[in-house]
Amino acid sequence: VLMSGISTRSWGANANVVIVGGGTGGATAAKYLKLADPSINITLIEKNPSYYTCYMSNEVLSGERTLDSLQFGYDALKKRGITVVQAEVTAIDATARVVKTTAGNFSYDRCIVAPGIDYRYETVAGYSATVAEQIPHAWKAGPQTTLLRSQLEAMPNGGTFVLVAPPNPYRCPPAPYERASQVANYFKKYKPNSKVIILDPKTSFTKQPLFEEAWMKLYGYGSNNALIEWVAGADKGVVSLDAATKSVTTVGGQTLSAGVLNLIPAQKAGALAFTAGLTDASGWCPVGFASFESTLYENIHVIGDACIANPLPKSGFAANSEAKACALAVAALLNGREPGRTSFSNGCYSIVGDGYAMSIVALYRLSADRQIIETIPNSGGTSPIAASDEDHLIDVQYAYSWYNNFTRDVFL
Amino acid sequence: QCTNVPDVNEPVMTASLAANCASCHGTSGVSAGPATPGLGGMGKQYLSKVLADYQSGHRASTVMKRIAKGYSADEISRLAEFFSQQPFIAATQNTNATQVARGRDLHTQYCASCHTSGGKDVSLTGTRLAGQWKPYMQHTLKDYAAGRSQTNAKMADAMSLLYKAAGDNGIAALAEFYASNA
Ligand SMILES: Cc1cc2nc3c(=O)[nH]c(=O)nc-3n(C[C@H](O)[C@H](O)[C@H](O)COP(=O)(O)OP(=O)(O)OC[C@H]3O[C@@H](n4cnc5c(N)ncnc54)[C@H](O)[C@@H]3O)c2cc1C
Secondary structure (H helix, E strand, O other): OOOOOOOOOOOOOOOEEEEEOOOHHHHHHHHHHHHHOOOOEEEEEEOOOOEEOOOOOHHHHOOOOOHHHHEEOOHHHHHOOOEEEEOOEEEEEOOOOEEEEOOEEEEOOEEEEOOOEEEOHHHOEOOOOOHHHOOOOOOOOOHHHHHHHHHHHHOOOOOEEEEEOOOOOOOOOOHHHHHHHHHHHHHHHHOOOOEEEEEEOOOOOOOHHHHHHHHHHHHOOOOOOOOEEEEEOHHHOEEEEEOOOOEEEEOOOOEEEOOEEEEOOOEEEOHHHHHOOOOOOOOOEOEOOOOOEEOOOOOEEEOHHHEOOOOOOOOHHHHHHHHHHHHHHHHHHHOOOOOOEOEEEEEEEEEEEOOEEEEEEEEEEEOOOOOOEEEOOOOOEEOOOOOOHHHHHHHHHHHHHHHHHHHHHHHO | OOOOOOOOOOOEOHHHHHHHHHHHHOHHHOOOOOOOOOOOOOOHHHHHHHHHHHHHOOOOOOOHHHHHOOOOHHHHHHHHHHHHOOOOOOOOOOOOHHHHHHHHHHHHHHHOOOOHHHHOOOOOOOOOOOOOOHHHHHHHHHHHHOOOOOOOHHHHHHHHHHHHHHHHHHHHHHHHHHHHOO
16 A cells, blocks of 8 residues: 555655646746755756746736736746756656656656646637637737737727637636636727627636626626627537638537637647546546645656646646645655645636726645545635725736736746 | 554644745745735734734735635644744835825824834834835725724824824825835
């Protein structure tokens, strides 16, 4: 019987940890593992030279921010003594404990995998990675974000922005609705005859009463000339896309043409998770919560969007929180100790208009028997309905503070 | 020797609790702003009291009530201990010299007896006002002035005298003075 995955050998100092993916989860894990035990050799392998945060990327769409302001490099992590390698991981040999990359092989005592998400393009006929370069989902911040922004800029006043929301589970539950709000804010100022239509296969979404309250206040939601319309129901799932006419057809047989089309597809764990055999039938990675060790392979831990960490959602906040818990556990295991009990949190600010933001927070902990992540009773929740204008206003300042502190917590 | 049976009475590790605060307040509680307060260098008792006051609603907040309610008294006390041992790093902010001067006068008149050394010294109150982020300071002072946050009787008196005499502009000036970290 395994003792929470403690191997028969005790590694102590100079153990090797290889971290795959230098996004929110991977970069946080690298930093916090170094803080927990400076003697561990940490190699962080990331395919891109720098990272663009998805968080705040909706503000690029509304023109409030540039993509450059979302860019973070790896120099600060290097200064902490972490080896950062720019390469693509092609495979993980769990038996030999070797991570294979385009820049050679890296041996590990423990490996932490945080590859983020991939898309189920096959669920929409006519959609693919190639088509997405023309009809961007912009669900990873980068060139697609800039492309979507320029399409919105080029769209004439009076055009329709159709945002196809993804089915559960997906990266960042409030983000489609924050995006709709940001684009509506842009329209309100510059293209007031235009409209945002959210086509949604779900019949409810996170912070819905708060979003709807804000949309009523700011965008005439529910009225005849509303800037945002939410069209929802199981029959509203999109089954096909015609890129040439920028139109989508729903399960219910309805066809909708867009001035600008933003189809956010259904999602699954990042490709590497599949290559490495870390996924189950759901397309995500099952883990034990005491250390986020894969239930399929020993000595490989999976964190962030790719893992199944219910009730934690797939958010950057959660990825960061999981990474910290995983780092503490891995440091303990490499020193021959049983990991201690950990806690987790999630939080999200949505900026929905000028001087108007709102929040949700949730707190969790590893259950006493180490089997599940439990929500801490009587805690968390959203901003209240009918909060004061002043609170919505300062929440924008707190949202920017979160971004500044959070990105430093991850990358610096 | 480790066993397979986890200790069900084992508390959640302080390091893990505190790491989750860093997501909003910054690593080790050093906040890069522009608004969320830094947590380092304050008194342990002050931090415990604040968190308990958030829980009970004695202190107004946007998110902290929802957060503080998730922690036991023991966890709060360990968190307070942890952050009291972290450094306080004064926020660098632009300030307006006229407002700073006005704030200094108000501070001297109403607040300096407890918040000594221009609000830098934590020894009497446990809290550090100088070098704290301006929007937060302004917001928290308004909460006191409007009675949304409760505090000890003497500080409450000082706040209400200040507010009667100088109003919202006085609060803005005080926040400006503390932001100057002079
Ligand atoms: C529009 C939008 C807004 C959002 N807003 C928020 C928000 O306000 N708050 C919040 O908490 N979250 C937000 N999120 C969610 C957040 O971005 C993700 O949940 C978070 O980034 C997940 O972290 P991760 O580490 O799992 O994956 P990622 O951050 O995507 O990191 C994965 C990394 O792995 C690398 N990688 C993948 N495969 C390989 C390989 N084979 N070899 C080498 N490197 C590889 C990738 O290049 C990438 O850098 C938002 C998301 C979107 C789309």
